[in-house]
Amino acid sequence: MNQSKDPQLRAALPLFLALLALVWFGSLATRSLISPDEGRYATLSWEMLRTGDWVTPRLNGILYFEKPPLQYWLGAIFMKLFGINAFAARLWPALAGFLTVLMVGVTAHRLWGREAGLRSLAIAASMTWVFGNAHFLTLDAGLTLFLTISLCAVLIARYAAATPEARRGWIWLAWAAMAGAVLSKGLIGIVIPGATLVITAIWRRDLSLWRGMHWVSGLLIFFALAAPWFVLVSLRNPGFAEFFFIHEHFARYLTKVHQREGAWWYYLPFLLGGLLPWVGGLPWLLKRNVSPPQKRAISATDVLITYSAFVLLFFSASGSKLPSYILPMFPAIALLFGLRLVAVPAKTLRLHLLVPVLLWTIALIASTQSARVVSNSAPPEVFAQMGADLRTGALLFLGGAALAWWWLRRNRNTLAIMTLALAHVVGFAVALAAHEPFGRLKSATPYVGLLQPLIQSGAPVFSVGGYDQTLPFYLRQDVILVDYTDEFAMGQLKEPGRSIQSLDEFAQRWQSLPQAAAYMDIVTYVDMHRRGLPMRVLYQDQRRIVVSRQ
Known part of the structure; x- marks a missing residue:
């Protein structure tokens, strides 16, 4: 049967999108924000909303220039619309x-x-790294969206049927x-x-992509949108440009100043794990191009391969590495998978299905052994709850995989792919909820309520020798x-009066106050x-202590 004309398949798409959206957005508020990244970016948005200053970012009341403000703006808008909570804070990465x-x-x-579209959509939605990064508050999901739009707009302008006016519109969208x-x-x-344009042109000895970029009008659009904030923040904050462009770009990439180094293969485990449940499809990418041969002309596949390879190699060479940095390559890989899957028979897909089934089965078995991984930093009940949620997620996936297998037995490949994708999304969302007991150990939510009576009486809160990034957000106070x-460092240099430099100075300040509270680790306590120092313990766990002035 021609699946593209299959009424069952046409009905499956809106159902798939509805269920995907329900799981995708419905799980945003099920976990506490955690330190450092989620607390940092939630606080930056809250500070913008609170102060009304949309030009100069502040973190915990201190100047903060490490990143541009687009995500802070959107986070502040969503907090204005939906309240100051985890859902609003995470909404932009999820969206x-x-x-x-x-x-x-x-x-x-x-x-x-149509077939490639449906399959690529399902594959992208269910890639572990795409779904996972959309559900933690970092900058990489937003960056990936705009890079993907830019990449896809150029591909559509170049390779899809369209009028010259439409092609120009797609290129303008890429610049925006x-x-x-x-x-x-x-x-x-x-x-x-x-880099993708340059490397692809050199590889294929073809400048056709360059000639279609509408450079004059495109650059006008780019600078009209990107430049105003950089100009304003530089005028209001001397020294911004040097810190942002030199320290936060060149020094971060070329040196180990941020202490985030890793081996050359650092990203390979994250690539393989992030591709689940489609990691078994990597050999498909090694097959010869299925598109009609072109006389050394650049194909869409060429662009996607160059783009993906550059992202991996560029960040692998960096002196500063974090797992989420390679997220932008996953949508491009999903497009490549969607193209290759058109020609993959059901029998081959059934073999591929064995890979995620095996890995989820291993996760199911491992979930029954949570007592074996108890550590000093996490109590037994934390791992017990994580094990229970992981077990539920594994069983849900395996049930969905069985249904996908049933579809494949009937040569309904696209329905099978959509079923497997949704099963992985649901299973992973449930398993992700298992992080909450452990996440609370890296969040202010367990103890922030104990500080509210002191806050209401006007008592200051100190963060001594350490800093919980989520504390100002949940406390609603710096x-x-x-x-x-x-x-x-830069903010304290510009505004030294906002911090206390030494423990001796803090001890004197603490003794002089009638009421106060402080967060610290056990060694500092x-x-x-x-x-x-007079201190009454309000809260204590394996990593931290919260005290009040007696």
């Missing part, structure tokens, strides 16, 4: 991830037809998306698209940093206790 998936589906449909990428995370928003610098 960005969802829109990325839709863009992948639309692009594959425009380039290679690059501006969004720069406002999301800086110069990487032009480095990746630019805390006073004591003997702590890290990412606040022991030090303060030896100094004779």
